[in-house]
Amino acid sequence: MVEVPEEFARNTIGREGDPGRAWVASLPGLVDEFLQQWSCTPTGPVTSGGVGIILPVQRHDGSPAVLKISFTHPGNMYEAHAFAVWGGRGAVLLYERDDARFAMLLEQAEWQTLDDLGDVDAATVVIGQLARRLAIPAPPDLPRLSDRADEWEQTLREDAEELGHPLSHRALGAAVATIQDLCRKQPDTMAHGDLHFGNVVRAQREPWLVVDPKGLAGDLAFDALRVLAGGADSLLAADDLGAEVRRRLSIFADAAEIDRERATRWAQTDAAMAALSGRKGGHPDWRVQACEQVAELLA
Secondary structure, X not given: OOOOOHHHHHHHHHHHOHHXXXXXXXXXXXXXXXXXXXXXXXXXXXXXXXXXXXXXXXXXXXXXXXXXXXXXXXXXXXXXXXXXXXXXXXXOOEEEEEHHHOEEEEEOOOOOEHHHOOOHHHHHHHHHHHHHHHOOEOOOOOOEHHHHHHHHHHHHHHHHHHOOOOOOHHHHHHHHHHHHHHHOOOOXXXXXXXXXXXXXXXXXXXXXXXXXXXXXXOOHHHHHHHHHOOOHHXXXXXXXXXXXXXXXXXXXXXXXXXXXXXXXXXXXXXXXXHHHHHHHHOOOHHHHHHHHHHHHHHO
């Protein structure tokens, strides 16, 4: 029986309560069941992410893979769908899936991510090129970002009012305008939905592949702020934060072959939403303040 990492178990139970406790208790049995069902043998210890565990395994044909089992979280509902649509195009391959129990057998990659590259500009080019490769036609059964326009606009206005308008009228107005202008009509293409440096891993089949997609259909520029999160320390230490933000957004937009203004507007809107939701959710002050700065500067 595998051992579930203690910190992961503690965090899951703290976040999910009794359902999380029951799921954590079931994990060793689930792992054994999927190892048998998919004819795999463990080759290393269990590691974990935010909502799931990962176990390196060897498949029946001797090839390496990873078994991933996630808590039944809405954010993971379409992960396997995205991998299936891409079929290894810029993303790790999907070998097996059990959607009801949020389990997948995936291509094994390396532990190095774009965070480890040590060159923010080069990493931003890589992630932009991957975003473009991922932007293929999306099937009709995936959620559309455009369907969230009304919800996002309402949440922005309500959160700003509830929090005493921490953002300027200009920053809030720019975010609302972007939702009205860009969100309701979007391309029916695949978008990762959480494309940051930590979700791009070294691989053998290709130099870099993405993991942990949300499985969405919409504008690939939607991920612009998440791309900026790579190299956040050097970004926030820049002498001119606004100029550096725009410079990195331009690198991403050019590599992804998207309009720079579109990437800038999405980054500003996402920063505004993150700043307000972060204040409500008690996120660290530095993160909230950074999002507020970006939202104001890009407005």
